[in-house]
Amino acid sequence: MDDPPPPPVPSTPPAAQNGPRIVGTPPAAVAVPIPIPPANGALVAVIPQAIPVEKDRLPKEGDEIITDAGKKYKLGPVLGDGGYGTVFQSQDDDIKIAVKTEKFSKSQLKIEIIVLKAAMQANCKHFCELIDCGTKLKDFDYMMITLLGKDLHKLRCELPERKFSINTALRVGIQTLKACEELHRIGFVSRDVKPGNFAPGVKANRQSRTIFMYDFGLARRYVDKNNQIIPSRKEVGWRGTTRYGSLNAHKRQDLGRRDDLESWFYGLVEMTRGTLPWRNVVERNHVQKAKEASRLAGRTQFLFETPTQYDKIFTLIDSYTFESAPDYKQINKYLVEAREERQLRDREHWDWEDETVSTTLTTITSFSDKELRAKAEQQYVISIH
Numbered sequence: 001m002d003d004p005p006p007p008p009v010p011s012t013p014p015a016a017q018n019g020p021r022i023v024g025t026p027p028a029a030v031a032v033p034i035p036i037p038p039a040n041g042a043l044v045a046v047i048p049q050a051i052p053v054e055k056d057r058l059p060k061e062g063d064e065i066i067t068d069a070g071k072k073y074k075l076g077p078v079l080g081d082g083g084y085g086t087v088f089q090s091q092d093d094d095i096k097i098a099v100k101t102e103k104f105s106k107s108q109l110k111i112e113i114i115v116l117k118a119a120m121q122a123n124c125k126h127f128c129e130l131i132d133c134g135t136k137l138k139d140f141d142y143m144m145i146t147l148l149g150k151d152l153h154k155l156r157c158e159l160p161e162r163k164f165s166i167n168t169a170l171r172v173g174i175q176t177l178k179a180c181e182e183l184h185r186i187g188f189v190s191r192d193v194k195p196g197n198f199a200p201g202v203k204a205n206r207q208s209r210t211i212f213m214y215d216f217g218l219a220r221r222y223v224d225k226n227n228q229i230i231p232s233r234k235e236v237g238w239r240g241t242t243r244y245g246s247l248n249a250h251k252r253q254d255l256g257r258r259d260d261l262e263s264w265f266y267g268l269v270e271m272t273r274g275t276l277p278w279r280n281v282v283e284r285n286h287v288q289k290a291k292e293a294s295r296l297a298g299r300t301q302f303l304f305e306t307p308t309q310y311d312k313i314f315t316l317i318d319s320y321t322f323e324s325a326p327d328y329k330q331i332n333k334y335l336v337e338a339r340e341e342r343q344l345r346d347r348e349h350w351d352w353e354d355e356t357v358s359t360t361l362t363t364i365t366s367f368s369d370k371e372l373r374a375k376a377e378q379q380y381v382i383s384i385h
């Protein structure tokens with residue numbers, strides 16, 4: 001479903017200056033002299049033969065990444081494959097975490113790390129904690145982050161009608177909107193907002209009711225260091241995913257906050273209805289035409305059986321220009337209003353939770369990763385005394 005990513009940003013090691021050691025896979029090949037036995041049997045000639053140096057060697061399950069600070073992370077099962085690397089499960093003390101690795105020459109982790117650091121500094125709630133990061137020179141970059149559950153696209157597709165209940169859809173809508181607002185507040189646009197780039201946290205970390213935004217490989221700063229909006233560069237080429245791309249993306253325009261919200265809205269409609277009019281359209285130009293029609297004659301079909309507030313949200317987002325500061329508060333208000341009309345309860349289970357668990361979870365607040373680690377450390381101290 002994803003479009004081929006744009007050419008990679010030239011890679012610089014994200015955090016660590018020296019590569020970590022990696023245990024478990026053989027070292028990269030180097031040029032070695034090969035002894036050639038002469039006809040008379042004596043071993044004399046040494047002709048250097050260049051064996052190509054392996055580049056971009058990704059780690060695999062069972063390997064251990066040892067950071068510059070000497071911390072060891074054993075790589076567990078593969079959680080997913082990205083465009084340029086692999087994501088593994090791992091442990092940090094008692095906490096389950098994810099380790100994202102990307103090929104050294106193609107890595108886009110640098111921008112991801114910048115975004116996550118800024119999000120942590122600003123105390124954002126809907127972003128993974130960046131636990132560690134570094135580079136294994138010439139092989140791969142890595143970062144250790146909060147472990148998440150299945151993404152919203154996969155979760156939706158597992159449901160019988162491929163749609164969330166209205167209670168889950170609206171709560172997901174509210175939290176994913178908040179995530180976009182947080183990203184914009186720290187000065188970045190995602191340019192690839194879609195259900196597949198959001199996921200709830202895991203039950204083991206008591207974060208299954210918090211939706212996290214992840215994958216910032218296409219993110220870009222939209223403000224300069226004086227917090228002024230960087231003027232649109234006009235036509236810059238396609239960015240993002242065809243199904244969720246804004247009309248501006250189709251027109252190859254520079255993308256701003258409003259485009260993230262337009263993509264967010266397509267995802268919201270899809271999660272609520274289970275479909276989009278251009279779901280089976282492959283050709284990008286035809287998808288653009290379908291999106292244009294969804295503003296005109298196709299509007300009723302596009303918003304069929306969605307809360308009336310969706311129409312207002314769509315109008316509002318469409319009224320914004322590249323520079324506009326979106327009125328997140330008003331959009332949130334519409335979503336809350338749609339919930340109130342239906343008397344939806346926050347205590348109700350979410351579609352991916354099993355009901356027996358949900359009733360006990362209602363009074364539990366989610367823990368931040370820092371809190372989880374503090375708890376684990378505390379337990380460790382208690383157990384050695």
Ligand SMILES: Nc1ncnc2c1ncn2[C@@H]1O[C@H](COP(=O)(O)OP(=O)(O)OP(=O)(O)O)[C@@H](O)[C@H]1O
Nearest residue numbers: 079080081082083084087098145146147148215217
């Ligand atoms: N924090 C995480 N916790 C659990 N699984 C994760 C996490 N981050 C990524 N994954 C898994 O790894 C997959 C690839 O990750 P991600 O989307 O970040 O990489 P990418 O290279 O940007 O991928 P894509 O090419 O799909 O955009 C995800 O679809 C997901 O299944």
